[in-house]
Amino acid sequence: MKKLISLLLTACVLTLAACGKQQAPATETQQDNAQTQTVVIASTGSDADVWRYIAGLPETGQAGIKLDVKNFTDYVAMNTAVANKEIDLNAFQSYAYLVAFNASNKDKIAAVATTYLEPMxxxxxxxxxxxxxxxxxxxxxxxxxxxxxxxxxxxxxxxxxxxxxxxxxxxxxxxxxxxxxxxxxxxxxxxxxxxxxxxxxxxxxxxxxxxxxxxxxxxxxxxxxxSIDQSTRMNVNVLATSESRKDDPLLQKVAALYHIEAVKKYVQEHFGGTKVDVNEPVSYLTEAK
Structure with a gap:
């Protein structure tokens, strides 16, 4: 009988130990972190300031995105980085500049979305x-x-x-x-x-x-x-990525953040009305060629 009791006690101890090692359910924060995707975006000057602001918005986190803004000073280097998929996106150039880059480079980039037009x-x-x-x-x-x-x-x-x-x-x-x-x-x-x-x-x-x-x-x-009209459509600024990622849903979500009200207000307040929001499909630009 003593041996039987001893065996039962041992079995209970092992069962409790095994239960103690089971993973606790993931907390809400852990689940959120698992769903967040990091997007690396290269930019420069005032554009980089805008994207750093967007990176800190609650709407960005709610979209499941963590923006990592890298500051560049070389335009060609920014395009080369996205063409080589070293960077997810860049934000600095007009659509005309993108077309000119593609005309003289083997690795192509593509517009993901429009952002704004600022007059020259x-x-x-x-x-x-x-x-x-x-x-x-x-x-x-x-x-x-x-x-x-x-x-x-x-x-x-x-x-x-x-x-x-x-x-x-x-x-x-x-x-x-x-x-x-x-x-x-x-x-x-x-x-x-x-x-x-x-x-x-x-x-x-x-x-x-x-x-x-x-x-x-x-x-x-x-x-x-x-003037800001159809004759200057090629001068609209764009978010750019590698050719193969132009329709990536994650990058489209990032693009949508640029046009939310909080960003429009920030841009208006900090740039004196010189960055005019353009929220149009990419086809709006390609038709201008």
């Missing part, structure tokens, strides 16, 4: 109106593909030059100018140093991100800026 402007410390430029005035413009073309179209819109029929709004160059009555000297320069040389020329054409970093507001400080 002409800035001058010497004249108040484009009509005041004298003969032989020097105007500096970006020297990179799509932005160079965009700047030339802006100069044409301002009545300073005339471009050849069928001007390529991605690959156009100053060689495509067919009329230049004031003999304006077009000086393509590296945009990274653009604001610093503004006073060394008669005027400079700047994208809004660089202008804002230099303390300039395109709506208040430029002497002329782009």
């Amino acid at each position: 402007g002409i800035y001058s410390g010497k004249v108040k109106k484009v009509e005041e430029f004298g003969n032989g005035a020097t105007i500096a413009i970006p020297n990179d593909g799509a932005n160079e073309s965009r700047a030339l179209l802006l100069l044409q819109s301002a009545g300073l030059v005339k471009l050849k029929p069928g001007f390529d709004n991605v690959k156009g160059t100053p060689a495509d100018i067919i009329e230049n009555n004031k003999k304006i000297v077009i000086k393509p320069i590296q945009m990274a140093t653009a604001v610093r040389v503004k006073d060394e020329v008669d005027a400079i054409v700047l994208g809004n991100t660089l202008a804002m970093e230099g303390g300039l507001n395109v709506l208040k400080d430029s002497i002329y800026y782009e």
